[in-house]
Amino acid sequence: MSDTKSTEHTRNLAYSLLSLGLIISFLYVLQSVLIPLLFAILIAISLYPVTLFLERLRMSRVISSVLSVILAIVILGALIWFIVHQVIVIGSDEAATQIKFNSILDTIQEWISSKLGIEQSQISARVRDALNQTMSNAGTHITKTLGSVGGILAGTVIVPLFTFFLLYYRDFFKEFFYHVFAGTPKDKVQEVLCKIYEVVQNYLLGLVTVMGIVAILNTVGLLFLGIQYAWFFGILASLLMLLPYIGIAIGSILPAVFALATKESAWYAVGVVGWFQVVQFLEGNFITPNIVGGKVSINPLMALVSLLLGGMLFGLAGLILAIPIAAVLKVFFDAVPYLNPWGFLIGEPENYHLKRYSGKIILKRWKLKETRAKEKNGKEESD
Secondary structure (H helix, E strand, O other): OHHHHHHHHHHHHHHHHHHHHHHHHHHHHOHHHHHHHHHHHHHHHHHHHHHHHHHHOOOOHHHHHHHHHHHHHHHHHHHHHHHHHHHHHHHHOHHHHHHHHHHHHHHHHHHHHHHHOOOHHHHHHHHHHHHHHHHHHHHHHHHHHHOHHHHHHHHHHHHHHHHHHHHHOHHHHHHHHHHHOOOOOHHHHHHHHHHHHHHHHHHHHHHHHHHHHHHHHHHHHHHHHOOOOHHHHHHHHHHHHHOOOOHHHHHOHHHHHHHHHHOOOOHHHHHHHHHHHHHHHHHHHHHHHHHOHHHOOOOHHHHHHHHHHHHHHHOHHHHHHHHHHHHHHHHHHHHOHHHHHHHHHHOOOOHHHHOOOHHHHHHHHOOOOOOHHHHHHHHHHHO
């Protein structure tokens, strides 16, 4: 009986791993369709309360869905206009800033030349080659991510269309899941769908709230340091939080370089980087845990693994989509009995997992003895 049960578990594990490999291959092949669809699903979930509110005002579902999509386009368009406008304004001071920045580069080159004995012409050539290589790689990655014209079309036309149809046909898609899981109790399917919605909604709402708080903190620090265009750099760095764990760190580079080019002392740039690191510490340890809490219960290790896998599969879009997809997968794994171990692996550890004597607690929970080696040592001592 025990051997049969073990064989069944082994077979289920093999099926799970094989299915996972097939799913990853499927996602990679169809990424040009899946990326805009996944973004549309996230946007539709975030707009659902707006659509529901408009429907309660006696508007038809089609009008409510259209107005919700238009609202999202207006907000996103305003954000893009703000960034582009600020870039143009900053570019108007380009001449003075470039002179200062070139002076800094000359100072750095002189220091390297005096310390390492390398001629400035060689340094300039190497820097130029490195910049050309970086720009070439950046162009390759951007082309791959956007898919040239097709990617731009998907982002500006297909995503809004997908979002509209997801809102308009939402009950139709819900019934589709009842057909797919016909052998499962409908209450269970309904519970899982509601939980997936709650997890994604909480993640999106929490992310927007945290981004707003971080934008204010970034801006306050930059204003205190006297950095020009503080609101622009503060908001831009907060938007980069769409890339979890690394967004704020990346966002600190641009204002630090700007401070280096516009201020007399390099300590301003150090202050910018230092303040952004403080904000990142506050965000990771106090702000996000208190706002999002355990509603998106993914442990940091699995979150990092998700980011790496998402980046490998979908590039920049995968980094943005990784955490919500992992959260949805956890809900699904928790709902399917033979996939429960994977849901456990993705989830947050319990308090007892982090205690000094957690090993003994686990042994007690699973009704296991300490170790055979320990028992053997005990017998040798008694002999």
